[in-house]
Amino acid sequence: MPRSRTYLDHNATAPLLPAAKAAMWAALEQNGNASSVHAEGRAARALIETARIDVARLVGANPKSTFFTSGATEALNLALTPSLATSAEAKPFEMLFAAAGEHSAVLAGHKFAPENVEPIALTVSGTIDLSALDAALKKHAGRRIMLALQAANNETGVIQPVSEAAAAVHAAGGVLVCDAVQAAGKIDCNLAALGADILVLSAHKLGGPKGVGAICLATDHLRFTAPLLAGGGQERGVRAGTENVAAIAGFGAASNVIRPYCDEVRLAGLRDRLEAEVESLAGDAVFFGRRVSRLPNTSCFAFASLEAQVLLMLLDIEGVAVSSGSACSSGKVKPSHVLAAMGVSKDLAQGAIRISLGWNSTAEDVELFCQAFEKAVRTVRMRRLTQKQNVKSAA
Ligand code: PLP
Numbered sequence: 001m002p003r004s005r006t007y008l009d010h011n012a013t014a015p016l017l018p019a020a021k022a023a024m025w026a027a028l029e030q031n032g033n034a035s036s037v038h039a040e041g042r043a044a045r046a047l048i049e050t051a052r053i054d055v056a057r058l059v060g061a062n063p064k065s066t067f068f069t070s071g072a073t074e075a076l077n078l079a080l081t082p083s084l085a086t087s088a089e090a091k092p093f094e095m096l097f098a099a100a101g102e103h104s105a106v107l108a109g110h111k112f113a114p115e116n117v118e119p120i121a122l123t124v125s126g127t128i129d130l131s132a133l134d135a136a137l138k139k140h141a142g143r144r145i146m147l148a149l150q151a152a153n154n155e156t157g158v159i160q161p162v163s164e165a166a167a168a169v170h171a172a173g174g175v176l177v178c179d180a181v182q183a184a185g186k187i188d189c190n191l192a193a194l195g196a197d198i199l200v201l202s203a204h205k206l207g208g209p210k211g212v213g214a215i216c217l218a219t220d221h222l223r224f225t226a227p228l229l230a231g232g233g234q235e236r237g238v239r240a241g242t243e244n245v246a247a248i249a250g251f252g253a254a255s256n257v258i259r260p261y262c263d264e265v266r267l268a269g270l271r272d273r274l275e276a277e278v279e280s281l282a283g284d285a286v287f288f289g290r291r292v293s294r295l296p297n298t299s300c301f302a303f304a305s306l307e308a309q310v311l312l313m314l315l316d317i318e319g320v321a322v323s324s325g326s327a328c329s330s331g332k333v334k335p336s337h338v339l340a341a342m343g344v345s346k347d348l349a350q351g352a353i354r355i356s357l358g359w360n361s362t363a364e365d366v367e368l369f370c371q372a373f374e375k376a377v378r379t380v381r382m383r384r385l386t387q388k389q390n391v392k393s394a395a
Contacts, residue, residue, distance in 0.1 A: 006320045006368040010205075010297060010358030011154050011182060016250070017207035017261065017359060023253035024209060027246040034243050035234065044245045051252025058206075058255040059180065059199055060190040061216035067238045068214055068248050072181045072202035073105040075215040078228050078238070079177045079198045080110035080148065085223040086175065086197075093175075094143040097136055099128040099150065099160070100341035103179060106148045107337075111226075120147075122341040126158035126289040128165055137172045145174035151183035151194065155338045155354055156289035157298025159187070166195030175222075181205050181213075185258035186267075186295050191218055198222065203247070207261070207359055208254035212247035261359035268296035270357055270366050275299050277370040281377055282306070286348060288339060297358055302344070302351040311353060311376050318372035323354045 007015065016024075027047050032040030034048050048068070056063040069075040082092040096112040100119045109117040118140070121132040128149060137145065147169045152159045166176040178196035183189045185206030191199050197218045204210040215238075224238050231240030278285050278301060288300045302308070308324035315322055335349035344352075355369070 004319060006365045006372070008355045008357060008361065008365060008369060009321050009323045010361070011157075011354065011356035012323055013204045013210060014207045014358045015360060016209060017254050017257060019257045020203075020208050020250040020254040024246045024250040027249035030245060034245060035232065044243075047245050047249045047252075048243055051248045051255075054252035054256045055201065055214050056216060058189070058258070059184060059201065059216060060192055061199065061218075065217040065220065065222075066214055067216075067235045068212060068243065068251075069239055070211055070244075071204075071213040072103075072179065072200050073213075074228060074239075075200040075202075075213045076103075076105045076148075076177070076179060077110045078215055078224060079200065080106065080112060080146070081224070081226055082111060082146075083225045084146070084175075085225050086221055091144055093146045095140055095145050097133070097145055097147040097169075099148065101126060101153050101155075101158075101338040102148055102150055103154060103181070106150075106179060112146075122338075124343050125292040126153060126156045126338070126342050127292055128160055130161065130164060130168065133165060133168055137168060137174075141172070145169060145172060146177060147174060148177045148179065151178055151180040151189055152187070152295050152298075153289070153338060154182045155336055155352075156300045156342075157182070157295035157356075158289040159183070159293040159295065163193065163195040166197075170195070182295065182298075185255070186262050186297055187264060191216060203251035203254060206254050206258045208251040209247045212244060212251045214251070258359060262297065264296045267357050267361070270361060270363060271296060271299050271355075273363075274355060274357075274366045274369060275301070277366075278373065281370075281374050288342065288344065288352070297356050297361075299355045300339075301353060302339075302348050304348055304351060306351050306377065306380055308351050308353050310380060311351075314376035314379055315369075315372050318375060320369050320372045322369075323356070324352060 030044050032044035034044040052063045052066050056066040096117045097120050098106050100122050121129040123129050149160050149165050169176050175197040177198045179200050180189050181202045184201050199216040202213040227238055229240045282303050284303050285301045312324050335346050339349040
């Protein structure tokens, strides 16, 4: 069957994996409410608990400390709470430190008052500036700190030094909340190796369905004192509301199979070939985060001479889906806060394009992208030339 579209926007959302779809269909055949004690209820409960084991395994978490939510946004809102308990005696968290390139779900700060949210600078490479983190920890010595740091950035793919940051925060008596939404499934992402206290996941970024995520706690000492949703005692009181069994089952199935699909060497090979082609077609391309460790699937670049929105539309017409900056902010023609935090000028950031490959990306996709890209660049240059000539002849 001929392929009509080339989808290279996996960081916005990944297509549903066949195993996830099959698990969801099967779960939809289950009528039971997982809280019911009869056979139907028990069958639904079994699907949820199997999925919990599968999701927890993906990140080396304890299933008993893994809770399902409606997505990463909800999980982050649950985590970013001053009253998160670490022990009976501990006082509430007083400040949230958030790396400047975090997702808006983090930067919003949730229950922390805006004056208690301190952004931590990024380096020009896109990693958290560890010396700025140290300085902030010294400045606020004696206060209880929660640091939010992504495992990898959604726009640039830059992998953050989470374990180093965790060591610094722990030495100061704080905790680290890691948004692993973009890293999980694409690279090794292990709660203990990261040194995070809390890890947040989203199913639809790793081939599961939209509208389901998870929050994993590193130790039994951590406890949520203020659930976001009050009501029934589902998810051991952490999240009230009847569970979305099909979505949870799809999340579990995707977690189970995603790693071999996203083979790092294969994806990095495709990404590197694409970047080489972009460079040969547009010599003035600037690649972001290329000098540090990046996710193997992500490429973010810009041209001073080409506007991303125009390029994006031309590529879309040619059947290629890519993004300009993060999905949550696409539609708004606003330069990315991530690139701004890396010191990229506003003009250059306006031209930023993000390509994100994934589990079903092939060499043919890269080839189709390159053909469409060449055509789009030619169109933009021709238009510009015509405009210049029109201005000249009107003068
Ligand atoms: N964190 C990151 C890094 C993301 O890329 C996203 C989604 O774009 C989120 C959090 C929010 O995830 P969800 O769509 O599950 O709420």
